[in-house]
Amino acid sequence: MPATARKPDASRRSERSRRAILDAALDQVGETGYEKLTIEGIAARAGVGKQTIYRWWPSKAAVLLDAFTAVSEDAAQGQHELPDTGDLEADLKEVLRATVDELNRDVYDRPARALAAAAVTDPALAEEFNRRVLGPQLDLYVERFTAARAAGHIADDVDVRVATDLLVGPLAHRWLLRTLPMDHAYADRVVELALRGIAA
């Protein structure tokens, strides 16, 4: 029998500590950036022992992912699908403009950027990040495109997942690598061009 890994008893977990750690991580990354985010720093700021972090999370990126997930869910509260007014272009422009605005706010940008950077070089984290944060968001586009296809607004042969990438990819690229500034006008241009490509 292989050595059984020590598993802490989750039912006895201190909710107070969990929250304090998540908040501290978010605050710290927002103030000083990912480079200066340390486990010791989080523990000190949260008034928590280091072991309490190591007990429940495998890495500081995992802490940040949990912290960001909470924020992300707050931000998207109730919105479990994209708007569907029947006007696809208008709907997408609205959503993408909102996304641009969000990415331009420091409190959202800093932790998101930190997570993305970590995911770029850490496949395991990337998998988790996709499963819990990015995937659900992209699914919303897939659903909206599927509905639009059913309504005959976009071509039948279009792969809705690729269509999603066509929309999201350019924005993500500009955001992550800062090739050029990112604003509402850019979001509109992307929507227009992408839609021309997939329109019926």
Added chain:
Amino acid sequence: MPATARKPDASRRSERSRRAILDAALDQVGETGYEKLTIEGIAARAGVGKQTIYRWWPSKAAVLLDAFTAVSEDAAQGQHELPDTGDLEADLKEVLRATVDELNRDVYDRPARALAAAAVTDPALAEEFNRRVLGPQLDLYVERFTAARAAGHIADDVDVRVATDLLVGPLAHRWLLRTLPMDHAYADRVVELALRGIAA
């Protein structure tokens, strides 16, 4: 006048050391990844004093950028423009397929990913990265699209820079965040959809 920073005399720089450092950095990142890339490790592998690295580069990301730039230039040697057979779709598919192949080779993927991750959280590095590596590559697409527009193959009102993003963004997104696997078929789908959007 502010205190002038000590500037080393570049004319006395040891070319042998410079190359050894660049090679060591590339080898190290290829073998063990960015997390385990250390200045001490590079210095030891290159047979060089640490100070020689600190003298000429501000950070290990900067070393890697220099190292990668050399590789990148070797890879693109002579190819200062995209192919132009008159068939835009075929040309773009060829280029994007080649890009996909390149990004799937570890020797290229590892340092590129490391640099991208660093750039995501370091604006100064991002600026440099764009200026020296990414920018010139994107310019090739811009030129090709400009030629295609002049030839009447794509619509007059299309912003060639946005068109470039439409092509490159989806690929970069999948590569960086590993949302889904990236292969020739995906490259083809992206080209097809994007071209529909911008065709005349």
Added chain:
Amino acid sequence: MPATARKPDASRRSERSRRAILDAALDQVGETGYEKLTIEGIAARAGVGKQTIYRWWPSKAAVLLDAFTAVSEDAAQGQHELPDTGDLEADLKEVLRATVDELNRDVYDRPARALAAAAVTDPALAEEFNRRVLGPQLDLYVERFTAARAAGHIADDVDVRVATDLLVGPLAHRWLLRTLPMDHAYADRVVELALRGIAA
């Protein structure tokens, strides 16, 4: 109120590490001399992190002082006073000859010399060295001389502290600066001349 210095919790200190560090320091200085005594070397030899040394000692001289104090106490174990056979000259010759022998053994000479050298240019260390090592030894002479004066063996007007210096100074001088070799005969001559000066 000035910023209070972080004080480690002495009750949690690892006795094993403390001993290992002291032993390693003593061994190292005995083998390679003070010049090549490094904190890193001590830490490595003791199988200890550097921080554990920096946490408990302010300098490597302080480590050596602690290490030497232990040795010194072992050497003097039980001998909390000088012999008193009633024959002052014989007693002093015995003690000084023993001192000469001790100073000619490498295991004692090396660390003692290292400490003395450090004390010469570091007043704070000198103070500590005097308080903990040299002072108590000199006090033994002072006590013996005081007893001898009470017994009428030396003149009433003699300052016993100066008398001690008259005995110890010449030996220390020869030992530290190696002006001339130091042996039993020399010890005897010093005792004879010094005693003539202070005899009743």
Added chain:
Amino acid sequence: MPATARKPDASRRSERSRRAILDAALDQVGETGYEKLTIEGIAARAGVGKQTIYRWWPSKAAVLLDAFTAVSEDAAQGQHELPDTGDLEADLKEVLRATVDELNRDVYDRPARALAAAAVTDPALAEEFNRRVLGPQLDLYVERFTAARAAGHIADDVDVRVATDLLVGPLAHRWLLRTLPMDHAYADRVVELALRGIAA
């Protein structure tokens, strides 16, 4: 034939550089102490290349020895023998009081202390120091005692070299290890006791 050691041509040596180096070493040690005396610092302060120091001196202690020798010779200018008024006690008190005064002046104390400390752990330097600085000074006492013995002022069986140590040792001991403050009164006491020991 064994490899001949590189010997620089002393006839081409720059006197200007030699003086500048000696002055810089003395100034530096006087200002910041021996710990912070570095070859680089001396070179920079003297406006001299490091190699010029390494070419002519084997160690920084050797530089300091040369520098101090010059000062020492200036201080003792013309005084190639101790005063001899016929009153040995008075003569010695005068000389020792002067020595005490000198050792209490920083400009003399600092480099002398640095040299002594270096000599304590460096036998080669100690030999050189004794030959060039300390030896000649002690010889003056030996000569004075020899004269006194010839005049019948001290006992015939007294070893004048040991007598010298009896005088100088206590002072040196207090000075080097700072066991107790050193002043004129102390010098007088030492002379009185020592002389009683050696008087005819």
Added chain:
DNA sequence: GCGTAAACGAGACGGTACGTCTAGTCTTGGG
């Protein structure tokens, strides 16, 4: 209520790497 076992705050521990400093050597260009 009362043990008792696990989570907790705290922080010492063995380590690794940091970025800086100095040693001693080597190279270049000027006189």
Added chain:
DNA sequence: CCCAAGACTAGACGTACCGTCTCGTTTACGC
């Protein structure tokens, strides 16, 4: 060929965090 200047390899410095490991101290459940 000495010299000023300073780049080079080498390696110690003292600091910051890592992840592990005790320490007592809560805390909450089963008896």
